[in-house]
Amino acid sequence: MKKPRAKNTDIAFRSGCPIATTLDLVGDRWSLVIVRDMIVGKAKFGDFLASPERIPTNILAARLKRMEAAGLVAKRTYQINPARYAYRLSDKGMALLPVLQNMCRWANAYVPGTWTPPESFMAPRV
Amino acid sequence: MKKPRAKNTDIAFRSGCPIATTLDLVGDRWSLVIVRDMIVGKAKFGDFLASPERIPTNILAARLKRMEAAGLVAKRTYQINPARYAYRLSDKGMALLPVLQNMCRWANAYVPGTWTPPESFMAPRV
DNA sequence: TCTGTCACTTGCATTTTACAAGGCACCTGT
DNA sequence: ACAGGTGCCTTGTAAAATGCAAGTGACAGA
Numbered sequence: 207m208k209k210p211r212a213k214n215t216d217i218a219f220r221s222g223c224p225i226a227t228t229l230d231l232v233g234d235r236w237s238l239v240i241v242r243d244m245i246v247g248k249a250k251f252g253d254f255l256a257s258p259e260r261i262p263t264n265i266l267a268a269r270l271k272r273m274e275a276a277g278l279v280a281k282r283t284y285q286i287n288p289a290r291y292a293y294r295l296s297d298k299g300m301a302l303l304p305v306l307q308n309m310c311r312w313a314n315a316y317v318p319g320t321w322t323p324p325e326s327f328m329a330p331r332v
Numbered sequence: 333m334k335k336p337r338a339k340n341t342d343i344a345f346r347s348g349c350p351i352a353t354t355l356d357l358v359g360d361r362w363s364l365v366i367v368r369d370m371i372v373g374k375a376k377f378g379d380f381l382a383s384p385e386r387i388p389t390n391i392l393a394a395r396l397k398r399m400e401a402a403g404l405v406a407k408r409t410y411q412i413n414p415a416r417y418a419y420r421l422s423d424k425g426m427a428l429l430p431v432l433q434n435m436c437r438w439a440n441a442y443v444p445g446t447w448t449p450p451e452s453f454m455a456p457r458v
Numbered sequence: 459t460c461t462g463t464c465a466c467t468t469g470c471a472t473t474t475t476a477c478a479a480g481g482c483a484c485c486t487g488t
Numbered sequence: 489a490c491a492g493g494t495g496c497c498t499t500g501t502a503a504a505a506t507g508c509a510a511g512t513g514a515c516a517g518a
Contacts, residue, residue, distance in 0.1 A: 222447040224438075224439030224443070224447060225364060225435050227439045228435040228443075229365065229435075230361075234360070234361075235355060239349075239351065239355065242349070258347040259346040301438055305434045305435055306351055308434055309355075310354075312427055312430070313351070316424045321348045323350060
């Protein structure tokens with residue numbers, strides 16, 4: 207009997223550890239880069255493509271799908287035929303901000319040459 | 333002319349963004365799990381293998397090598413012939429703790445069933 | 459009509475990951 | 489002395505993810 211092939215939106219959790227669980231959800235090369243972009247106001251497919259890290263189009267499409275399935279992202283149709291979507295973070299997705307802020311602090315402190323993020327990004331949300 | 337094969341300890345940075353840079357260094361399925369283990373006092377190859385996430389042995393060996401090359405981890409020889417090492421975090425590696433703590437807060441708040449980390453893990457370091 | 463744009467999808471090569479097995483040096487029990 | 493076990497990896501191979509380039513469909517503007 208063949209094991210059913212896992213779809214790329216399916217996520218298997220390795221343990222109940224909150225760190226491992228977070229990594230199972232967003233611990234890849236691209237997901238948190240997309241979250242970052244959404245936090246600074248980007249919303250459309252082309253916006254994410256324009257970021258300096260140059261995410262491949264197929265990966266972006268797959269990540270948006272998976273993050274939507276995970277409840278991190280919601281999409282709104284802003285045009286029908288052809289369908290066009292604006293993506294935004296849910297509360298769950300937005301709550302990753304402190305993780306990103308601390309990544310910024312770490313890289314700024316320990317990796318020379320990293321950019322200083324805008325104050326608005328580093329400011330605590332109420 | 334063939335592109336010289338990148339070694340698995342080599343890291344290419346996608347941009348100067350501190351988030352993307354952090355992900356280039358530790359943004360994979362396993363690195364931060366190993367950092368977590370070291371923070372709670374694990375030090376030897378077998379210690380990391382024993383964690384509930386069950387990291388494959390070849391991935392563990394590769395990650396330890398890469399994290400050492402990145403200056404996140406230092407190893408001390410505790411036995412010669414056969415060589416045996418105890419791994420521990422450098423200051424740079426230990427400074428990732430706030431990132432991990434915020435991953436814990438996020439998962440505990442938004443992913444039901446995740447374990448509550450020990451207080452000592454969540455306590456701010458001086 | 460022709461050209462361009464936007465948001466994807468598809469095909470394929472390369473790279474990474476996972477799983478299983480093997481190897482080497484020592485240690486422990488009999 | 490010798491069998492079996494332990495700790496720390498390495499190697500082989502299959503499966504999956506990633507990256508790159510090209511293609512598609514619907515429209516908008518010249």
